[in-house]
Amino acid sequence: MTGTKIKNMEEFASVSGISRPTLSKFFNNPDSVRASTRKRIEAALEQYDYQPNLYAVNQNRRLTKNIGVVVPYLADPFFAKIARTIEEYIIETGFRPVLLGSHGSPAMEIANLDNLRSIKPAGVLLAPLGRASDQETLEAFCEEVPTVLFDANIDTIGEAFVGSNNEQSIGLIVDYLCRTGEAPCFFEMRSPTNPNAFKRRSAYIAAMERLGHTPHLIQAEGEGWEFEEIGFREGMRALSDRNLTTNTILCSNDRLAIGVLSAAFETGLKVGIGEDCDLRIAGHDDHPFSKYTCPTLTTVSQDYEAIAKKSASLLLERIETEKAADSRREALFDGRLIMRSSA
Known part of the structure; x- marks a missing residue:
């Protein structure tokens, strides 16, 4: 233990190096964060002898019915089609989709996630730009908000990935x-x-x-x-x-x-x-x-419908259980040959 007395969660976040939203998730439900993150928080609690004000934690908890859907380029009919399928499925399950396009811009991709953070989404379905993405910032966001990736995979980010084989x-x-x-x-x-x-x-x-x-x-x-x-x-x-x-x-x-x-x-x-x-x-x-x-x-x-529904169902399962999986999941769907006149 240290000799410094931590007064509130903001101070604990500062000295422990763990983000305030991630700490809130942990104190609401320890199983809602990754096992590795949980170990870091528990070690920091012991080191700094910190006891959170659980009443204040519960007062700040506000789970909305919003689910963010972020794609690289809404003008692309490919992404428009898969996003529309996701949107319809989310609405059927009683949640509200918030659809955003990143216009192929890494800065816009981060701005979209910042905008979603402000409306406290229950979760996010993200088709990342990929190589151009600010991966460190994406990873920090996914530590705060349950996120499932689809179409393009970045191995270290999100609860799960769903795409084509x-x-x-x-x-x-x-x-x-x-x-x-x-x-x-x-x-x-x-x-x-x-x-x-x-x-x-x-x-x-x-x-x-x-x-x-x-x-x-x-x-x-x-x-x-x-x-x-x-x-x-x-x-x-x-x-x-x-x-x-x-x-x-x-x-x-x-x-x-x-x-x-x-x-x-x-x-x-x-x-x-x-x-x-x-x-x-x-x-x-x-x-x-x-x-x-x-x-x-x-x-x-590509099996648009299967990818869309599996992405959404994995995210909804995560939201409903309020528990992060012990390991990142991956679901790949086989493609189907379409023979036309060009070859």
């Missing part, structure tokens, strides 16, 4: 493309923001090697969320240089594929599965626009 889905479409024509090259961004892109790259390489083919990466320059523009610009460069090792291009996501489709049209190349076609192009995600491209885009569909 990229290894399975990329393996599925690589196998299809190899069975029906030339083995594909992989068109991706050199420095992608979303962690899914790295997993898809690794899954492509593994699938190609498993099938006895040599992987070939086409890495597009560019950053941010203007994927169609990057796909078009870098697709024009790749097609104009004529340096493709195959007539089949698998894109890391459908939005890049839409840009490459446009580049092929501009360069006079015919995309499709007929004998008179020059290229096959495929994507991943089953973006809502992929069924309306020309030709329509072969892709892998």
Whole structure:
């Protein structure tokens, strides 16, 4: 024990280095924080011989029915669709969704979480930017507010992660493309923001090697969320240089594929599965626009509904039990091959 007498929780938070909201959660219900955090608090209580005023703690406790839903880019129909599915499910369970978009900006992502903190949400469903996210700040927020991640995973953050099984889905479409024509090259961004892109790259390489083919990466320059523009610009460069090792291009996501489709049209190349076609192009995600491209885009569909409902159900379970899981949970859903005219 130290010789210093701690008068209130603010002083205890200051000397212990543990945030005030995290301490409030602990004193309301010790099982509501992670086991490692609980041990830190218990050790600090012993060290400083602090006895909280439990009446004041209970008076400050206000659990709302608000659930925050934060996505990287609401203008993207992919995120709009999955967010709408989450929103409908949350409303059915009696909670109030608060939907926010980060516009691809790390600063806006943090501002969204700060705004949610001010309305005391019961929990948050977060699709993080990924590599661009301020991970230290996100981790601090998740220590205060029950949070489940979906779509993009950051291993150290949140109660759980729900997303697609990229290894399975990329393996599925690589196998299809190899069975029906030339083995594909992989068109991706050199420095992608979303962690899914790295997993898809690794899954492509593994699938190609498993099938006895040599992987070939086409890495597009560019950053941010203007994927169609990057796909078009870098697709024009790749097609104009004529340096493709195959007539089949698998894109890391459908939005890049839409840009490459446009580049092929501009360069006079015919995309499709007929004998008179020059290229096959495929994507991943089953973006809502992929069924309306020309030709329509072969892709892998993510299970939007399953991802949305599982994310929400894990968060609601956490809210209802007021108890953090002993370990971070992960749920991955397999993709489904969507065969259309482009490959």
